[in-house]
Amino acid sequence: MSRRILVGCKRVIDYAVKIRVKPDKTGVVTEGVKHSMNPFDEIALEEAIRLKEKKIASEIVVVSCGPSQCQETLRTALAMGADRGIHVEVPNPEYEGLQPLAVARILQRLSEREKIDIVILGKQAIDDDCNQTGQILSGMLDWPIGTFVSKVEVEGERINLTREIDGGLEEISVGIPCVITADLRLNEPRYATLPNIMKAKKKKLDVCKPGDLGVDITPRLIVVSVEEPPVREAGVKVEDAQSLFDVLKKEGHFN
Amino acid sequence: MAFRGITKLFVTQTRFSQLSTLSYKRLTDNDVEILSKIVEGSIITNTDDLETYNTDWMRRCNAKSKLVLKPNSTQKVSQILSYCNQERIAVVPQGGNTGLVGGGVPMDSNEIILSLSKMNKVIEFEPSLGVLTCEAGCVLENLDRYLEKFGHCVPLDLGAKGSCQIGGNVSTNAGGLRLLRYGSLRGNVLGIEAVLADGTIIDCMSSLRKDNTGYDIKQLFIGSEGTLGVITKIALLAPIKPAYKNVAMFSCHTYEDLLQALSLAKSRLGEIVSALEFIDYEAMLVVNQHLDLKCPISLAPFFFFIETSGSNQEHDRQKLDEYLEEVYGKALVTDGTVAEDSSKAAYIWGLRERQVEAGVRVGWIYKYDLSLPLNCLYELVQETRKRCKGLASYTVSYGHLGDSNLHLNVYNTHYTQELKDTIEPFVFEWTASRGGSISAEHGMGFDKAKYIYFSKQKESVEIMRQLKRRFDPNGILNPNKTVLLDDSKCIRPPPIGKYNH
Numbered sequence: 001m002s003r004r005i006l007v008g009c010k011r012v013i014d015y016a017v018k019i020r021v022k023p024d025k026t027g028v029v030t031e032g033v034k035h036s037m038n039p040f041d042e043i044a045l046e047e048a049i050r051l052k053e054k055k056i057a058s059e060i061v062v063v064s065c066g067p068s069q070c071q072e073t074l075r076t077a078l079a080m081g082a083d084r085g086i087h088v089e090v091p092n093p094e095y096e097g098l099q100p101l102a103v104a105r106i107l108q109r110l111s112e113r114e115k116i117d118i119v120i121l122g123k124q125a126i127d128d129d130c131n132q133t134g135q136i137l138s139g140m141l142d143w144p145i146g147t148f149v150s151k152v153e154v155e156g157e158r159i160n161l162t163r164e165i166d167g168g169l170e171e172i173s174v175g176i177p178c179v180i181t182a183d184l185r186l187n188e189p190r191y192a193t194l195p196n197i198m199k200a201k202k203k204k205l206d207v208c209k210p211g212d213l214g215v216d217i218t219p220r221l222i223v224v225s226v227e228e229p230p231v232r233e234a235g236v237k238v239e240d241a242q243s244l245f246d247v248l249k250k251e252g253h254f255n
Numbered sequence: 256m257a258f259r260g261i262t263k264l265f266v267t268q269t270r271f272s273q274l275s276t277l278s279y280k281r282l283t284d285n286d287v288e289i290l291s292k293i294v295e296g297s298i299i300t301n302t303d304d305l306e307t308y309n310t311d312w313m314r315r316c317n318a319k320s321k322l323v324l325k326p327n328s329t330q331k332v333s334q335i336l337s338y339c340n341q342e343r344i345a346v347v348p349q350g351g352n353t354g355l356v357g358g359g360v361p362m363d364s365n366e367i368i369l370s371l372s373k374m375n376k377v378i379e380f381e382p383s384l385g386v387l388t389c390e391a392g393c394v395l396e397n398l399d400r401y402l403e404k405f406g407h408c409v410p411l412d413l414g415a416k417g418s419c420q421i422g423g424n425v426s427t428n429a430g431g432l433r434l435l436r437y438g439s440l441r442g443n444v445l446g447i448e449a450v451l452a453d454g455t456i457i458d459c460m461s462s463l464r465k466d467n468t469g470y471d472i473k474q475l476f477i478g479s480e481g482t483l484g485v486i487t488k489i490a491l492l493a494p495i496k497p498a499y500k501n502v503a504m505f506s507c508h509t510y511e512d513l514l515q516a517l518s519l520a521k522s523r524l525g526e527i528v529s530a531l532e533f534i535d536y537e538a539m540l541v542v543n544q545h546l547d548l549k550c551p552i553s554l555a556p557f558f559f560f561i562e563t564s565g566s567n568q569e570h571d572r573q574k575l576d577e578y579l580e581e582v583y584g585k586a587l588v589t590d591g592t593v594a595e596d597s598s599k600a601a602y603i604w605g606l607r608e609r610q611v612e613a614g615v616r617v618g619w620i621y622k623y624d625l626s627l628p629l630n631c632l633y634e635l636v637q638e639t640r641k642r643c644k645g646l647a648s649y650t651v652s653y654g655h656l657g658d659s660n661l662h663l664n665v666y667n668t669h670y671t672q673e674l675k676d677t678i679e680p681f682v683f684e685w686t687a688s689r690g691g692s693i694s695a696e697h698g699m700g701f702d703k704a705k706y707i708y709f710s711k712q713k714e715s716v717e718i719m720r721q722l723k724r725r726f727d728p729n730g731i732l733n734p735n736k737t738v739l740l741d742d743s744k745c746i747r748p749p750p751i752g753k754y755n756h
Contacts, residue, residue, distance in 0.1 A: 193590050
């Protein structure tokens with residue numbers, strides 16, 4: 001009873017980069033900036049690989065939507081242990097308008113076409129922090145979903161998921177097929193080591209366009225402006241309680 | 256950096272056979288008052304506060320100075336030295352106090368510490384030239400962050416960057432991880448302002464890339480470890496910060512494979528290589544066991560790290576991928592990985608950069624920093640390991656393989672004279688016999704000053720002494736360090752090769 005898993009691997013600006021807003025305030029500077037795989041997607045992929053190692057899954061398909069550089073992200077995923085990759089080509093500048101609704105639709109079409117049993121995604125991308133794609137996808141596929149998952153245990157035809165919620169940990173059980181979104185503590189992703197890096201070069205990487213899947217990626221949300229957070233101003237020291245009162249009064253805190 | 260629970264070693268007078276007989280003034284309350292006035296009260300005399308200044312980075316405290324001065328201008332440094340010279344008060348210039356050879360801490364309680372910490376202003380950065388002008392007390396990492404805004408970086412990188420000061424770096428001609436790419440400080444320092452022992456201010460400040468007018472005096476201050484003058488200002492060439500970095504690590508079965516892989520890295524990756532480092536199996540074991548860092552690739556006798564820096568991500572990555580294929584295809588490496596994001600890159604570098612941090616947790620470190628011909632470099636490690644068997648907890652090696660610079664460390668739970676005598680002078684004699692350097696980048700400080708004849712010939716050392724006497728006739732600057740005036744304190748290497756005395 002071997003399953004096919006689909007994992008989304010988004011190429012995002014590396015978490016360590018100092019983000020700068022574009023002068024025209026339409027977004028952040030991405031040109032000439034280091035990119036890497038979304039950390040939560042890495043965790044999702046690691047979980048898929050572990051399921052394959054446990055013989056619960058037989059094939060892992062990784063998907064990335066975006067410009068040509070996404071193929072590097074897919075190569076990394078293949079080097080970690082995925083079996084084949086699909087690059088859904090969305091060149092710049094259209095890529096800037098690619099939003100979760102469209103991505104979910106793309107993943108839905110691919111899940112149906114590739115006969116996927118389990119979709120594992122990162123809980124959110126570190127560039128837009130949307131936290132929507134998995135949820136929208138599960139609605140489109142009409143599959144159960146476990147979000148913010150920190151533990152996955154397959155029991156026959158069902159999967160026990162532990163979710164991280166505000167109050168603590170919640171345990172749910174879902175059937176297969178299903179969608180899972182990975183949270184930070186799910187696992188620690190492995191390093192892609194040389195023998196696997198070499199093997200990955202021979203793995204299949206297909207390219208297609210959103211149009212081939214019948215998906216319209218026109219953005220439904222328009223970004224009005226992107227601004228830096230206000231610069232934190234220096235505090236002021238006062239000598240005594242009276243001065244403190246005077247300052248607070250002057251700033252209108254007592255009405 | 257807090258090392259609680261690790262006891263400090265108080266070195267007794269018997270170990271100080273190399274202290275000269277030059278006498279210095281016993282500090283009086285009047286001296287303290289006068290000096291305090293010069294720095295407008297910016298002093299430290301409280302015993303508890305003095306501890307960090309008197310204790311070096313390796314947690315050794317050799318002597319307890321009673322006074323730290325923290326001037327904030329060159330003028331004040333000049334006045335301090337002028338007074339101390341007149342009164343024959345010995346002065347220890349101190350930067351970030353991250354030195355590894357006891358060069359920045361006092362050896363006698365009558366020595367006073369001249370801290371440059373308050374001279375931490377960036378004076379200016381000229382983007383078109385790429386020249387940074389700053390005071391000596393600027394912390395290296397802060398300078399790097401400052402330059403980042405302009406798309407530039409400092410030309411050196413070392414583990415101590417969060418604490419070390421540029422003045423100290425220049426005074427010790429610090430090397431580090433990026434020397435392979437940017438060269439030594441001797442090439443990157445364009446100007447220096449320093450104060451001599453008698454208070455004379457020597458202004459060799461310049462932002463000129465080329466200036467061949469007379470003898471280059473500033474070169475004397477570089478690497479003289481505070482014994483010829485106190486550096487107060489620096490003009491430094493700051494290269495453009497590369498846009499993309501790649502970090503990869505590999506494991507090798509034999510030293511020969513390691514050298515071949517290294518040689519291939521230099522020829523195939525050439526201009527984009529910014530660092531080539533190695534660690535051996537025992538070094539990996541230490542960080543595994545004492546810092547809980549797991550090795551991300553399969554274990555082997557040797558590991559090496561490559562960093563590439565360039566302006567084109569695809570181009571650099573492609574070159575690196577081709578290199579991977581070649582070393583793997585030729586079976587020069589048994590395993591490897593490429594860091595795909597910053598956190599993995601930082602983790603991989605940690606296996607190399609945190610070596611000393613791990614060693615400190617074992618207990619006591621016997622540290623050796625040597626330049627040796629590549630083909631015999633590892634033999635020394637094997638022989639030292641054999642000699643220390645049963646006496647030491649670990650014998651590790653790591654270092655800037657790209658520069659032929661070996662860091663050979665022996666760790667033990669506690670200091671023993673037996674272990675010290677087993678290692679020294681064996682390591683230095685071995686190095687001298689192969690024409691190597693007994694201190695590749697750490698300098699001589701107090702610890703190695705007596706071994707100078709192991710790497711330098713008598714006539715050169717005589718000129719060094721003449722220079723010292725000319726620059727500091729009363730010998731008040733960092734006495735008993737770097738170049739010992741008393742020849743009888745220097746150890747003679749056994750007569751081998753060109754070092755016959």
